[in-house]
Amino acid sequence: MPGATRTTTVAAEGPATRRFEVWGDPIAHSLSPALHTAAYARLGLTWTYGRRRVDEAGFARELGSLDPDTHGLSLTMPLKTVAHAAARSRDEAAELTGAANTLVRSGAGFAAVNTDVGGLAAALFEVGAQGAERARIVGAGATATSALVSLQRIGATRVEVAARRPNAAAPLRSLADRLGVQLSVVPLAEPVGDVDLTVSTLPGDAPVDAADADRLAAHGGILFDVVYGTWPTVLGAAWQERRLPAHPGTAMLLHQAVRQIRVFTSGDPDAELADEHAVIAVMRRALVGG
Numbered sequence: 347m348p349g350a351t352r353t354t355t356v357a358a359e360g361p362a363t364r365r366f367e368v369w370g371d372p373i374a375h376s377l378s379p380a381l382h383t384a385a386y387a388r389l390g391l392t393w394t395y396g397r398r399r400v401d402e403a404g405f406a407r408e409l410g411s412l413d414p415d416t417h418g419l420s421l422t423m424p425l426k427t428v429a430h431a432a433a434r435s436r437d438e439a440a441e442l443t444g445a446a447n448t449l450v451r452s453g454a455g456f457a458a459v460n461t462d463v464g465g466l467a468a469a470l471f472e473v474g475a476q477g478a479e480r481a482r483i484v485g486a487g488a489t490a491t492s493a494l495v496s497l498q499r500i501g502a503t504r505v506e507v508a509a510r511r512p513n514a515a516a517p518l519r520s521l522a523d524r525l526g527v528q529l530s531v532v533p534l535a536e537p538v539g540d541v542d543l544t545v546s547t548l549p550g551d552a553p554v555d556a557a558d559a560d561r562l563a564a565h566g567g568i569l570f571d572v573v574y575g576t577w578p579t580v581l582g583a584a585w586q587e588r589r590l591p592a593h594p595g596t597a598m599l600l601h602q603a604v605r606q607i608r609v610f611t612s613g614d615p616d617a618e619l620a621d622e623h624a625v626i627a628v629m630r631r632a633l634v635g636g
Contacts, residue, residue, distance in 0.1 A: 364393045365415050366610060369400040369408070370422030375575050377633060378420050381603045384632035388625050389611070402428055409449075409456075418450040418610045420603075423549070426460075426488050433458030437615065442521065443491040448606050450613065459609050462489070464616075465602025466496040466572075470543070472601075473593045475500065475568050478542035482506045482566060484534070484581065485547035486515040489572060493545045494518055498525045506538060507531045508562065534558055542567040546581050549573070559584035566590070574599050600629055 368378040374397075382395040400408050405428045421429045426445040430436065433446060434455035439462075440446045446458035470476060481502040483493050486509035497505055505527055507515045515531045522529035532538055535558045544566040548554065550573040563569070563584040573579050574595040578586055585592035604626060605615040619625050 364391075364417045365413070366393065366395045366418045366420070367416060368395070368397045368420040368422065369405075369425055371399050371401040371424065373397050373399045373422070376422065377574075377599060378422075378603060380632040380635065381600065381629050382420075382607065384628045385603075385607050385619075385625050388621075388628045389607075389619065391611075393610075400425065405429070406432065418448065418606075419456075420606055421447050421449065423488075430458050430460075432456065439463040439492070439495060442495050442524070443488075444517070445488045445491060447602065448609055450609055457613075459606075459615055460492060461602040461605035461609065461615055462492040462598070463495045463499070464605050465600075466493060466545075466570075466598045467499045468601035468604075469593075469595075469597035470496065470500050470545075470570060472597045473568065473570060473591070475543045475570065477501050478567065480504045480506075480539075480541045480567075481543045481545065482508055482537065482541045482562070483518075483545050483547060484508050484562065485552075486511065486518060486531075487547060489547035490515075490518060491521055493547050493572075494521055494527065494529075495525065497543075497545065498527050502527065502543070504528045505530075506541065508534045508537050510534045535561065537562050537565060540565040540567070544569045544581075546571040546573070546579070548579075548581075550576050550579060554580040556580060556584065560587070563588050563590060569593065570598075571595055572598055596633060600626070600633060603629065 368376050379395050386393045430446040436458040439460035440458045447462050448459040449456040481497045483490050512531045559580045569585045569592040572595040577594040582592045609615050
């Protein structure tokens with residue numbers, strides 16, 4: 347996997363009442379409870395992991411009234427930006443992206459971590475996309491910032507952003523400057539040139555015209571789509587129609603969860619779990635089982 351890692355041993359005698367949750371809206375579809383519960387069992391921990399429907403308007407209230415036994419949170423859309431803002435401290439990936447998918451108790455407040463960046467980078471390695479120098483991001487929302495950092499970490503030097511609203515990509519331009527990545531922005535229907543890899547950050551319910559999807563596929567290299575619930579997406583189907591490699595976001599879901607569990611057990615997203623290969627294996631089985 348990309349990036350240096352260290353190994354940590356998890357003490358099975360950790361607090362039996364320690365609890366974690368995933369928040370978002372919608373949330374019923376989340377596979378995070380299955381992933382985390384399987385990992386905790388393999389690690390010998392009796393921790394629990396639940397889910398709660400929370401929207402942006404209710405986030406501050408819910409966080410302020412959180413039971414002290416709830417040690418950490420996983421955040422999905424639309425809460426990654428407000429979670430970042432609510433934290434007392436942030437890791438490098440959260441600072442770069444302005445988004446956090448993980449909050450863990452730290453002193454009197456919470457520390458914010460973005461494990462989407464490392465999770466996506468690991469997923470791209472898994473599907474054989476490492477070393478892709480030319481890449482395209484489809485979409486310009488919060489997930490696109492994490493995708494840009496991930497692409498830089500796997501070696502991309504030129505990135506095109508294809509977005510319905512090109513003006514929304516302004517934060518990506520400034521981030522690309524910080525990362526030393528050459529960035530261009532084009533309308534979604536007007537991709538320019540060939541790329542080695544396409545990362546779609548569009549939500550699963552985002553309407554995409556089939557003709558636009560085909561134009562993206564024609565010169566899009568490998569497709570990695572962050573959507574995992576419904577497959578193939580319109581983009582995935584376009585790639586499959588052309589017999590090009592296309593991957594759903596399940597590998598990203600898995601690897602970002604592994605990094606969250608590292609944070610919840612040791613505080614460090616880069617400190618490998620004891621017997622991590624076995625932990626990942628049970629998480630994969632849980633993912634297949636849904």
